[in-house]
Amino acid sequence: MVARVYVPGDAAAVAVGADEVAAALAAVAARLSTPIEIIRNGSRGMFWLETLVEVETPQGRIGYGPIEAPEVPDLVAAGLFDGAPHAKRVGRPDEIPFLARQTRLTFARCGVIDPGSLDDYRGHGGLKGLERARDLGMIGILDEVTASGLRGRGGAGFPTGIKWRTVAEAVADRKFVVCNADEGDSGTFADRMIMEGDPFVLIEGMIIAGLAVEASYGYVYIRSEYPHAIAALERAIVTAREAGLLGAAFDLEVRAGAGAYVCGEETALLDSLEGKRGVVRVKPPLPAHKGLFGKPTVVNNVLSLAAIPFILAEGAAAYRTFGMGRSRGTMPIQLAGNIRRGGLYETAFGVTLGELVEDIGGGTWSGRPVRAVQVGGPLGAYFPPSLFDTPFDYEAFAARDGLIGHGGVVVFDDSVDMARQARFAMQFCAVESCGKCTPCRLGAVRGTEVIDKIITGQDVAANLSLVEDLCHTMKLGSLCALGGFTPYPVMSAITHFPEDFGARRTMAAE
């Protein structure tokens, strides 16, 4: 019998040597004349275990991790192909608590199936949503998505059903579905994982969106920093086209970004897709009315679109059972930074920040105490442990001057200097500002300069007050979230960690 071995092809696995592991496995198997089939699956999202090699056994898939190529001969000798015991044997991956405690709706297949195989996708429940969508028709789909309570997973949390309905009702000769895969937030990788680990779910979601709004074409805008995702999705699109899923009625293509964080903002993304500078557009008009090439356009994040097949397949009610308040369904949360068990954690809304960091994530990777957690990417607020009771929910985070954004959670230990982090927030804004609106274009540079003055102890009180004024200007005045949300990390750092902003120095001087 041919042993089936799974070695993730996910970029995060490849970055720690998965390709070498796969090659070593093939080489050893060849040397031993053991017939094996290596499947490059996606990642399960337990990155501390990558490279996580899985072997199919009568007892199910047995995992070994983290594996590096030099260990392979040893492992094989120890009976890896039969799932034999070994120090690196982690048992059935789905029984590992990190995975077992999750509610994987969107990521159900990620890390399980061969992302290049449409049959594998179908075999794991894929395309059921599309079949039902075709039965429901346009209105039925819109009703279903609206009823699911799905909100945009890109950060803004706008109800997806309403957005789709707006596009569906717009009259135009052409409409588009655009997938925002410009996942630029530090601490996030869920979009990348889906595209690399289960690309057909995104394609299925986009086809359904196309049906719902009568769009004939879709674009997936992927940041150029994600070459693996681009390649994986492009391969999947070719496969889907060959299988007749894509074609005359609705087709898709991937467009690569070119190094601009701001293109994650939907209107800048549209301009970039049109071949322009990725500059933020004013709204109105909304993209739903006048989007790509001036046509009504659905712009959704990867995770929103990838949630659609489940909603259609299992019904809105099945989805909305999960979650809390107005945040329904599950959220693929990404645990990152200085964390022991970093990875993808899909769960219903409502889990607290403390549970995520301490319990699920296991505290810091360095073993030092947690000092700050930035939630929601570079534009998200820094939370101190005192706020770890905050439940993961759009409104709950907003109530504490934070945002959940794209679900990234970046943990810092007590070696962090929060004034430096505040400065970085301004600097990042300066580096990535499109330059259109004044508060962001000029404010970010001035913000960096003023925080530098604070760090060096110049007129700390006056400069802190100036930073506060500047944050007011940027927050209320900026055209988009880049300038508008940069005050979140800055002000949260100042508010929650005043001791890092010259307060000690000031006190010492007194």
Next chain:
Amino acid sequence: MSASDEDHIATTSDERLVVMANQIARFFASQPGDAAAGVAKHIAAYWDPRMRAHIRAHAAAGGAGLDPIASDGVAALTR
């Protein structure tokens, strides 16, 4: 002004009038109705009396170069 080293057009006024009359005639030839009358009407409306006198004199002297319709048109001039 001499231009002996250059070979430029040197037509006389009468030659030009014949060319012009023929051009007018060729237009009216394609029009429905009485072409000669059209020519006559056009010339009467746009040519000054001296030009008309010259073309009539030219026609009277045999009308060298004049198309038949142009000739008829000139003949139909009443002034």
Next chain:
Amino acid sequence: MPMIKLIDYGTPDAASDMTVTLTIDGREISVAAGTSIMRAAALAGTEIPKLCATDSLEAFGSCRLCLVEIDGRAGTPASCTTPAAEGMVVRTQTETLKRLRNGVMELYISDHPLDCLTCAANGDCELQDMAGAVGLREVRYGYDGENHLAEAKDESNPYFTFDPAKCIVCSRCVRACDEVQGTFALTIAGRGFGSKVSPGQGQPFMDSDCVSCGACVQACPTATLIEKSLIEIGQPERSVVTTCAYCGVGCTFEAQMRGEQVVRMIPYKDGKANQGHSCVKGRFAWGYATHRERILNPMIRDTITDPWREVAWNEAIAHTTQAFKRIQERHGRLAVGAITSSRCTNEETFLVQKLVRAGYGNNNVDTCARVCHSPTGYGLRTTYGTSAGTQDFISVDQADVIVIIGANPTDGHPVFASRMKQRLRAGAHLIVIDPRRIDLVRTPHVEADFHLPLRPGTNVAVLTAMAHVIVTEDLANEDFIRDRCDADEFHDWAAFVARPEHSPEAIEATCGVPAGDLRAAGRLYATGGNGAIYYGLGVTEHSQGTTAVMAIANLAMVTGNIGREGVGVNPLRGQNNVQGACDMGSFPHELSGYRHISDEATRSMFEADWGVALDDEPGLRIPNMLDAAVDGVFKALYIQGEDILQSDPNTHHVSAGLAAMECVVVQDLFLNETANYAHVFLPGSTFLEKDGTFTNAERRIQRVRKVMTPKNGYGDWEITQLLANAMGLGWAYDHPSQIMDEIARLTPTFAGVSFARLDELGSIQWPCNDAAPQGTPVMHIGGFARGKGKFVVTEYVPTDEKIGPRFPLLLTTGRILSQYNVGAQTRRTANVVWHDQDVLEIHPTDAEDRGVREGDLVRLNSRAGEVALHARITDRVAPGVVYTTFHHPDTQANVITTDYSDWATNCPEYKVTAVQVSLANGPTGWQRRSGELSHQSRRIMREPAE
């Protein structure tokens, strides 16, 4: 006259019939749906602070000064990008907003030089105004942070400077270049703090695609882009609205003055023809008015080989009058005549023809429209009943298919071209019929559906082939034809065009355009929605010019594309007052309003008003005058504001005619080429120095207003009056308004026109009378001026000018953006930096056959003559076709052109000359001699000062 102050409403007018009512700062206001809050506030008298917004550009939302609070809405939306909504309650002044605006201004000023007092824009700077408006008192960031203050100035453009140190990156310049002008020469380069305005690829303005239209300068809210003249002279103290004296677009400008000095010409936002836009000529090229070569004193000389002698006005007038009287006594009443100017005002033109008819007692008056648009007058009068275009410019906004035939709007009519490009970018289709690939065929964001590069001289064949497609493929608008046109004439015409020899397949060999393209273009025009035809001298300046105009008129009728917005037949007039000069009775056969001189009733009305008997016979047209001069029977000519030697065809013949005259009187600003043959020179006045009206290509009569004292002493109308009164006519006009009153009295289509009415309405499109008291923007609505529209059979009669072994190439001519006509004005401005010589465009194949390389001096010769000029190798022209402009007297393209002319109007066949091109080793004999003559003729003896 103080400075005119127009309100900037911040965002463009929203065209909507629906209104919404909202409350702004407690005041209720109703505005058109779609109006921005900013504009609504401005309409209500509340100015919301703004920097990136201006009402000539779409809202952009970048400066973030105009944020407001709206009840029930989170955040602080920008008032420029938020449409007013029913019941909305808006607050424009709150503590939050004050803090916010202060914060934004503080950021701006932290990266701006603190040199207000020495800045040329001091007092006229929106950044300065806004700093005041928001009450900025302190910049807490200090001035030692990162900044752009060391950025180098770009002085490359002769008319304006670009100082990036003062730039606030509002993108108004970039947007103006894109949205208004449509050149896309500017961009923002880089991003974030590094964002900067960049011409071309980060180049100086002059190396970019900039056409110097001035839209960016106009849009700039600071001193970043500013006129050099303003820097030099200082802020203006008064301004006057007037009309540009360049092309037939008729842009309105605000002449901003400091004393008697023009500081700058600002395109006037309320100008109906230009809507606040301008081109490099009108905007910047006015310096000729004070050029050192301008002649300010009358001069006379006995022979054309003598030097000029400056004389007093009374001597010049008496001398002229005596000469004309003497000549008429000796050679008869018909031996003298005059040429009116399409550059002078309606009033001046009217007086010149009145002088001829009432003073000289004949009808020997003509105008330069003879050599440009006389076929338009004849053709449109015949078919529709009115010698004028059918639409206003703004009509193009409604056009779905635009057909351009024999015109090059981006060079010849740039401000209208920009408007046309806006419409094309918005999705209208474009068909270009032109031997040469004009810019509009393919220019950023505009691409013609079809370019039909026909062989010069085959317009009629092409237009008839298109008609053939429409008729034979049942695309004719039968309802329109039945209701509006003469049925018999239509049937005759339809049978004519349907003949197989007019099919595209049959015509292909004649015109060189693939039959498929001809068919497709015909179908598109007939079926693409509103079809609008724009044409220029590439239609009229042919031996079949009039036939081609009628063929165009036929096409518009057969498709029903006439009598409403977005359609029509639109001649693009060359000079500023071609339409007006024609309207004013400049042609030898007709009085003002296109009424034949033989018409008893009309003539007697003039006779009664003028108190003289008028000759009822048509007079001489320009070429006929020259023929008659060569024949020895035409002896004296008064030429106001034209340079026929350079502008008229077959220069040898023109010079022979002029040389044969006894008294040539030239009234002009400069000693032009015609003045080489003149005996009297009367210094003319510029448009800045007189009152009057111009009529543009859309029949729009607009005021020309005097902004300075005539440097030559008199406006041109006064000079004509001096001549008339020396003739004993006893005219007593104190002001041009009285002349217009006379025109209105004697011309039914002008009956409702007066200076008072013009001041009130801004402009008037004739006909304006009791039936149309506000004027007539679009003609032939509901019915043609002549009653039923007349289809005319348009047989294609090839020109006699034919290529052969000696002259195997066809020369066609045109104009270029920076220069105007014979260049008399533009050559005396910095515009020469764009075009300092006329060049010959030749296809690479033809160049190679002749061993010609880029820039070589080549000899261009035809049956008429030869000139030498430099070659430019380009595939803009097809093989077998060469092209040049006629702006420079030292290249004199008209030495080459022949005296073939339009069958109906004698409009010269400039556009088709058989030529040969060969390498040259220097200027031709003619060029050398005419250069010498010009030099000789520029000698002036000045009276010693007493």
Next chain:
Amino acid sequence: MPFAHWNADRAAAIVAAQANREGALLPVLHALDHAFGHVPDAAVPIIAQALNLSRAEVHGVISFYHDFKTTPPPPHVLKLCRAEACQARGGEAMAARTLARLADRADIAIEAVYCLGLCASGPAAMFDGRLAARLDDDRLTAIVEAAG
């Protein structure tokens, strides 16, 4: 992967191959970058002509995106992630040491990148297009040295 020397004819062919796509400019620039490793000023008129854009527009776009360089790159490019998740795992200190250590290596361009999506395995980098995570000084040095 070694890049081709700039060649206008080849560039024109590359541009032409993409020119008919809607909103073709970014794909065109990527294709040129892929072939030549940069998009020189000389490419701008070629692109502008093919896409019927102005030179200014093309220049504006090229200068907007970090990915597009106008000069040929050195043989190796090391992109170090400088974003928060990698900062949290000592990325900044490692970046500072790396910059100092490789300061005299003219053959390596060291660029900042903000997130490679490897945020649970930082610090991360991309060297000549290949990803690397869980980096420390030794591992990074080994990767760079392996390339010569």
